[in-house]
Amino acid sequence: MSSVATLRLYAAPLPRELGSLALVAPPPLVEEVRHAGALLAYHPAPLELAVLAPGALDPARLQGPAGVVLRRAAVAATMAPPEDQPALPGPQGAWYAALVTWGWLSILGAGESARSTLGGLWLAAGLPLVRRAYRRALAAHQGRAALGLAGAIDAAQVRVVEHAGLQRLAAMLAAALTGSGQGMSTAEAAWRRGETSPATSSASTGTQGGEHGALASGAAEGSGAAAAHGEPSTFAAPGFAAPDAAGSTELDSQLQRAALLCPAAGVGPLAAFYRALAAHRPPAAVWTPVPGALTGPPAETPAPAALWGTARPT
Amino acid sequence: MAAEAFVLPYLGRSIGVVFWESRSRPPARREAEPPGLAIYAPGSLSPGELAELQTCLCTSLGHALAADAPGVRRALWWWWTGGLIAAVLLAAHALPPGPQFAWLALAAGLTALPVAQARPVSPITARGAAAARRVARRATLLPVPGPDARQRERMEGIWRLGRRLAGSPREQLRALEDYCREQAWFPAAAVYADLAGALALPSEEADAGARGPRGGARRLPWHRQRGRAAPSQYGLIEMRAW
Numbered sequence: 293m294s295s296v297a298t299l300r301l302y303a304a305p306l307p308r309e310l311g312s313l314a315l316v317a318p319p320p321l322v323e324e325v326r327h328a329g330a331l332l333a334y335h336p337a338p339l340e341l342a343v344l345a346p347g348a349l350d351p352a353r354l355q356g357p358a359g360v361v362l363r364r365a366a367v368a369a370t371m372a373p374p375e376d377q378p379a380l381p382g383p384q385g386a387w388y389a390a391l392v393t394w395g396w397l398s399i400l401g402a403g404e405s406a407r408s409t410l411g412g413l414w415l416a417a418g419l420p421l422v423r424r425a426y427r428r429a430l431a432a433h434q435g436r437a438a439l440g441l442a443g444a445i446d447a448a449q450v451r452v453v454e455h456a457g458l459q460r461l462a463a464m465l466a467a468a469l470t471g472s473g474q475g476m477s478t479a480e481a482a483w484r485r486g487e488t489s490p491a492t493s494s495a496s497t498g499t500q501g502g503e504h505g506a507l508a509s510g511a512a513e514g515s516g517a518a519a520a521h522g523e524p525s526t527f528a529a530p531g532f533a534a535p536d537a538a539g540s541t542e543l544d545s546q547l548q549r550a551a552l553l554c555p556a557a558g559v560g561p562l563a564a565f566y567r568a569l570a571a572h573r574p575p576a577a578v579w580t581p582v583p584g585a586l587t588g589p590p591a592e593t594p595a596p597a598a599l600w601g602t603a604r605p606t
Numbered sequence: 607m608a609a610e611a612f613v614l615p616y617l618g619r620s621i622g623v624v625f626w627e628s629r630s631r632p633p634a635r636r637e638a639e640p641p642g643l644a645i646y647a648p649g650s651l652s653p654g655e656l657a658e659l660q661t662c663l664c665t666s667l668g669h670a671l672a673a674d675a676p677g678v679r680r681a682l683w684w685w686w687t688g689g690l691i692a693a694v695l696l697a698a699h700a701l702p703p704g705p706q707f708a709w710l711a712l713a714a715g716l717t718a719l720p721v722a723q724a725r726p727v728s729p730i731t732a733r734g735a736a737a738a739r740r741v742a743r744r745a746t747l748l749p750v751p752g753p754d755a756r757q758r759e760r761m762e763g764i765w766r767l768g769r770r771l772a773g774s775p776r777e778q779l780r781a782l783e784d785y786c787r788e789q790a791w792f793p794a795a796a797v798y799a800d801l802a803g804a805l806a807l808p809s810e811e812a813d814a815g816a817r818g819p820r821g822g823a824r825r826l827p828w829h830r831q832r833g834r835a836a837p838s839q840y841g842l843i844e845m846r847a848w
Contacts, residue, residue: 327668455654
């Protein structure tokens with residue numbers, strides 16, 4: 293790519309109790325990082341990270357966490373060998389040892405036979421040599437993506453771009469909160485009016501939170517601080533283990549609805565992320581919460597023309 | 607354009623497909639094309655969706671390049687050549703005592719070959735990687751509105767069809783594929799054929815398992831290679847419903 297190579301990362305909207313926003317790289321995006329690394333190994337170019345967001349976000353605030361998520365995704369993508377390549381073809385184990393032994397015996401018992409000597413030489417020496425050469429070439433090939441990423445990842449530019457599907461998802465979550473707004477705490481209502489910071493309100497919200505409320509406050513204190521220092525957290529947080537609270541049911545159903553909406557919103561890889569959160573399981577993704585990144589409540593459900601565009605073929 | 611991105615209908619939603627190598631155009635014309643990513647969509651795309659299509663082009667090129675391993679291919683070539691010659695030499699040496707010994711030596715010698723690895727020696731991956739290098743040298747990620755009137759006409763037609771389609775997913779994909787073939791739009795037809803192939807119903811999967819290779823046949827390398835699709839010369843992402 294002569295100009296720039298691009299990678300993407302989701303800024304997934306979350307309910308307030310969970311911090312309102314998370315940077316997520318689901319497994320398909322991790323695989324994309326590996327492929328982008330292969331491209332960069334052949335054609336070194338500046339790397340750009342497009343953070344797909346539900347609205348306007350401050351890029352400076354996302355720069356640190358996004359860089360860390362990208363690095364962790366790069367590690368996850370390049371450390372494990374690709375599934376579509378077997379480790380080593382050809383004979384292995386006892387059969388391989390037997391073939392090499394047969395080669396030595398052929399050389400020893402060859403007499404004046406050049407055919408036996410050459411055939412035995414191949415089995416005794418040629419086969420181990422070419423096997424080793426194959427292993428080295430495969431290791432070099434698998435490490436090429438890491439080399440390509442290593443040269444570009446530190447200087448990666450973060451660009452925040454609005455994504456129509458994530459906008460729709462955020463609007464759904466906001467509408468769900470509004471719909472269940474009767475149980476909203478005073479702090480959250482104040483946050484909705486813009487009087488307090490989201491981190492403060494999410495940490496102090498208790499009526500809807502239940503288990504997630506404790507988790508969110510943990511995220512705001514522990515993980516949030518870790519994110520501020522550039523360390524993504526996972527859901528292996530102390531308050532996460534046992535889903536039992538009836539108060540979290542509403543939150544879980546919101547997350548389930550978000551998971552159901554993901555395919556239609558064009559963000560299918562996020563469905564597993566939301567499902568895992570709803571089931572109180574750690575998501576199989578590289579991710580970090582970014583509390584307070586959304587500077588205000590998500591926009592109300594936009595008009596179809598504004599969201600989907602007006603030009604439709606007849 | 608060096609690469610073209612289409613937002614195509616797919617089972618009530620849409621998919622973004624980026625074609626970066628068109629064999630229908632001669633090489634001279636391909637070289638003369640302006641670099642850039644031509645976008646054909648049924649409506650306006652958000653900046654995030656444009657970024658997704660750009661990412662799709664990058665990762666698709668990277669996938670084609672990652673599938674090709676010249677060093678591995680070279681090592682395998684030496685392995686196959688040396689192994690075959692050695693097997694023949696050992697069989698020829700064992701021929702004087704009797705042909706049964708020669709067959710035994712030949713069979714044993716052939717087991718030293720790297721039979722489980724077929725993809726890196728495949729000429730398809732090498733050709734795809736060469737095309738990806740060519741595109742990566744010339745193409746840019748700058749998205750521009752698709753300038754080709756013929757493609758826009760095809761897009762309108764396929765969306766008209768896609769919006770009124772009903773029935774099973776396989777039938778819908780078949781109808782879309784047929785439309786693309788009628789329009790001589792073979793790359794898009796190949797995409798729908800691939801998607802239909804990936805849509806295996808559970809009952810069909812069970813049937814395929816019942817009809818599949820049994821016993822020792824499953825160990826044969828060409829059976830083991832099934833299901834590992836070679837990287838196509840297009841990138842695919844799912845997009846929102848329109």
